[in-house]
Amino acid sequence: EPEVTQTPSHQVTQMGQEVILRCVPISNHLYFYWYRQILGQKVEFLVSFYNNEISEKSEIFDDQFSVERPDGSNFTLKIRSTKLEDSAMYFCASSEDRNSPLHFGNGTRLTVT
Amino acid sequence: SQKIEQNSEALNIQEGKTATLTCNYTNYSPAYLQWYRQDPGRGPVFLLLIRENEKEKRKERLKVTFDTTLKQSLFHITASQPADSATYLCAHSSSNTGKLIFGQGTTLQVKP
Numbered sequence: 452e453p454e455v456t457q458t459p460s461h462q463v464t465q466m467g468q469e470v471i472l473r474c475v476p477i478s479n480h481l482y483f484y485w486y487r488q489i490l491g492q493k494v495e496f497l498v499s500f501y502n503n504e505i506s507e508k509s510e511i512f513d514d515q516f517s518v519e520r521p522d523g524s525n526f527t528l529k530i531r532s533t534k535l536e537d538s539a540m541y542f543c544a545s546s547e548d549r550n551s552p553l554h555f556g557n558g559t560r561l562t563v564t
Numbered sequence: 565s566q567k568i569e570q571n572s573e574a575l576n577i578q579e580g581k582t583a584t585l586t587c588n589y590t591n592y593s594p595a596y597l598q599w600y601r602q603d604p605g606r607g608p609v610f611l612l613l614i615r616e617n618e619k620e621k622r623k624e625r626l627k628v629t630f631d632t633t634l635k636q637s638l639f640h641i642t643a644s645q646p647a648d649s650a651t652y653l654c655a656h657s658s659s660n661t662g663k664l665i666f667g668q669g670t671t672l673q674v675k676p
Contacts, residue, residue, distance in 0.1 A: 494608060496665060499661045507661040549661060551662075552598055553662075554610070557605075557606050558605075560605075
């Protein structure tokens with residue numbers, strides 16, 4: 452069964468550095484998402500992406516964050532000038548259409564020191 | 565704004581029993597609710613979707629109900645097994661962009 456893949460599985464970075472989290476969504480899916488889960492807390496929506504543009508973003512997704520679909524397969528989340536509170540599990544997800552269930556990757560654990 | 569609330573206390577049951585998890589929402593009835601399973605350190609995995617006009621949905625040992633009067637969805641696992649131990653998340657879509665809003669999840673522990 453096709454799956455969403457994310458790399459790296461764990462990223463350690465120093466405060467103030469930039470990180471890029473990578474995702475390969477399922478190939479025939481059209482909607483892409485990033486979610487975040489701080490340890491012990493709920494899965495939080497960051498951004499949705501469709502037709503090569505952001506369709507919706509949360510309050511968390513400020514100017515520090517950006518997303519890109521640089522080619523036909525990858526979907527990336529860039530976090531500039533990382534802060535300690537950015538430490539979390541970041542999940543990428545994709546869906547066939549906006550009413551379909553989401554397929555999640557297994558996440559990138561980001562640790563900011 | 566719409567809120568999804570799940571019982572944050574862990575649910576401990578004996579193998580073979582039926583587990584029942586609750587998801588309550590405030591305000592308007594969402595067009596549909598989705599249930600996901602999340603294992604530690606892994607991404608959520610979709611289980612079932614139930615629409616507003618459906619009272620009940622089944623898949624193998626899983627059953628979901630949707631009561632718009634009570635503003636509640638119940639998720640049942642019959643003949644539970646230790647392998648069913650996980651956190652179960654309820655989610656609804658609050659916009660037409662596909663965005664899902666998740667509850668905090670209920671952790672189920674099935675003891676042999």
